[in-house]
């Protein structure tokens with residue numbers, strides 16, 4: 001994996017960063033790296049996440065899921081970091097096992113999925129670090145009833161990935177469900193390289209050891225200089241550009257297999273860095289598709305965006321047939337991969353020509369190893385950015401208000417936040 005910073009330099013984009021500024025920033029990167037390494041060595045909350053390539057035990061994950069013979073599908077019931085990491089992996093990789101995610105409480109979507117499944121051959125993985133997340137618990141109760149209605153012994157098809165305490169731990173203990181622990185000190189958005197992200201991948205037959213090997217390769221590159229670490233290079237320039245007004249970051253992979261990765265990145269970046277009035281808003285985009293929609297804004301709208309372009313150097317390809325159709329001859333004999341690469345490079349140059357900074361991230365391939373590299377590098381980049389911005393990267397207090405309001409509205413307790421809902425101003429236009 002490599003990160004190309006060329007198009008964030010002010011020699012490429014008038015609103016970029018000078019090489020001198022990056023050199024000055026590198027001194028702060030060294031100090032931040034030292035802080036990160038001390039946090040890792042001490043197993044401090046959050047920093048522990050960057051130890052996962054070495055602390056996660058893939059054999060224990062395989063052992064826990066080995067009891068489920070040959071499932072047709074695996075349904076992960078979880079939300080946020082308890083679903084997005086696993087989904088990033090299983091959506092990116094091919095498998096004979098269908099991987100589904102119930103990470104919302106849209107009744108029509110839940111019903112549509114359950115109606116589509118052969119529940120007798122489906123494995124359900126209920127994932128929640130806290131064991132209290134309303135959406136996850138509600139969906140679990142619905143799935144359990146659907147299995148019972150289908151004459152399936154739900155306890156025989158369900159395992160739990162949760163913390164040491166909470167409702168899910170109690171449920172696992174009560175029904176003697178197989179369970180996997182959620183690692184201590186690892187916030188959900190940083191947990192993909194643990195039981196949380198790897199169990200579904202293992203059930204789908206993916207090489208979770210290779211995911212960890214790729215992650216370990218990027219862990220080994222962490223250093224006291226941004227010029228020696230792709231992860232730190234990305235985190236440092238993202239921070240530097242945010243300091244220069246690039247308050248949005250469009251994650252734009254040129255690979256359908258990485259579309260869910262952009263959703264995972266959005267949680268990682270937003271929930272970690274959106275603190276104290278600071279942060280860099282992650283936008284989800286997909287190349288080449290969003291050249292025909294959002295690129296207009298990225299290139300000619302407000303000068304407030306970094307565009308992160310991601311591609312794989314190697315991929316399967318499809319030839320474009322020769323044609324004598326007027327105007328199409330230039331496509332014939334080429335390939336879709338050639339066209340995708342041309343679009344990638346044209347978009348990159350188009351942004352630079354309009355003085356809009358972009359970073360190029362290139363994986364060797366979108367396989368287990370490449371995904372491990374990418375995921376770990378983005379996590380380390382995020383941790384570095386948080387150190388440079390002096391925010392508390394590993395907490396998310398702002399999400400709790402809404403949780404209390406929703407719980408109050410459902411009669412789950414007496415919360416003043418629920419009262420505030422009733423005070424909503426109204427100006428209805430029909």
Ligand SMILES: O=P(O)(O)OC[C@H]1O[C@](O)(CO)[C@@H](O)[C@@H]1O
Nearest residue numbers: 080081082128129130133188399
């Ligand atoms: O794994 P849990 O505890 O159900 O939390 C799910 C998600 O909800 C959050 O806690 C935010 O509410 C995320 O940080 C987390 O990934």
